[in-house]
Amino acid sequence: xxxxxxxxxxxxxxxxxxxxxxxxxxxxxxxxxxxxxxxxxxxxxxxxxxxxxxxxxxxxxxxxxxxxxxxxxxxxxxxxxxxxxxxxxxxxxxxxxxxxxxxxxxxxxxxxxxxxxxxxxxxxxxxxxxxxxxxxxxxxxxxxxxxxxxxxxxxxxxxxxxxxxxxxxxxxxxxxxxxxxxxxxxxxxxxxxxxxxxxxxxxxxxxxxxxxxxxxxxxxxxxxxxxxxx
Numbered sequence: 001x002x003x004x005x006x007x008x009x010x011x012x013x014x015x016x017x018x019x020x021x022x023x024x025x026x027x028x029x030x031x032x033x034x035x036x037x038x039x040x041x042x043x044x045x046x047x048x049x050x051x052x053x054x055x056x057x058x059x060x061x062x063x064x065x066x067x068x069x070x071x072x073x074x075x076x077x078x079x080x081x082x083x084x085x086x087x088x089x090x091x092x093x094x095x096x097x098x099x100x101x102x103x104x105x106x107x108x109x110x111x112x113x114x115x116x117x118x119x120x121x122x123x124x125x126x127x128x129x130x131x132x133x134x135x136x137x138x139x140x141x142x143x144x145x146x147x148x149x150x151x152x153x154x155x156x157x158x159x160x161x162x163x164x165x166x167x168x169x170x171x172x173x174x175x176x177x178x179x180x181x182x183x184x185x186x187x188x189x190x191x192x193x194x195x196x197x198x199x200x201x202x203x204x205x206x207x208x209x210x211x212x213x214x215x216x217x218x219x220x221x222x223x224x225x226x227x228x229x230x
Contacts (some may be wrong), residue, residue, distance in 0.1 A: 003120045108224045109205020113137060120206035120222045131158045131210050131218075138205040147193035151209075156186040159211055169195050181215075195219075 167181040179191030204224030
């Protein structure tokens with residue numbers, strides 16, 4: 001008797017549970033919940049997007065016709081050829097016929113140097129005072145090796161340009177020799193060697209520099225008479 005009651009109770013529970021499930025299913029369908037759940041599941045797992053394929057760039061070459069002026073449109077197209085230009089060489093003056101024999105170059109003796117300076121001083125006095133003037137005795141560094149001629153500092157400060165300039169040396173025959181005057185060093189550099197070599201200057205020669213223009217010297221050369229061999 002007791003077993004029948006328990007079986008009947010269990011059957012009533014299963015039946016009531018099935019009824020509740022059916023009712024819940026009907027409510028969900030009424031609210032359209034199954035379709036919403038499926039839509040949410042679909043959007044939450046997106047499909048992987050395929051890799052983008054890039055097309056290779058192609059450069060199209062085209063021939064472009066150069067527009068020409070109407071004045072030359074009917075003329076033949078010019079042909080440009082390479083032209084070889086000969087190098088311009090500046091001829092150097094030759095003074096070999098006037099050169100002294102320097103094979104036995106000597107140092108000037110004190111007496112010979114003093115004598116040349118005395119003759120230069122006499123010439124300086126005879127030239128007057130219309131133009132600034134000074135006398136310079138030649139040393140080995142002036143006429144060989146470095147060929148640098150330092151000038152009197154006080155004379156440069158009073159009479160010569162404040163900046164570097166091209167100074168022209170004019171000899172007694174009227175020949176002109178451009179040289180570079182360096183104001184900070186108060187001396188003649190480039191070009192002085194050409195003047196010294198052209199006039200065969202040696203140790204002991206005395207030179208009279210007369211400033212006839214702002215950047216031009218008239219130069220008189222008093223030769224040393226004798227000397228002492230090296």
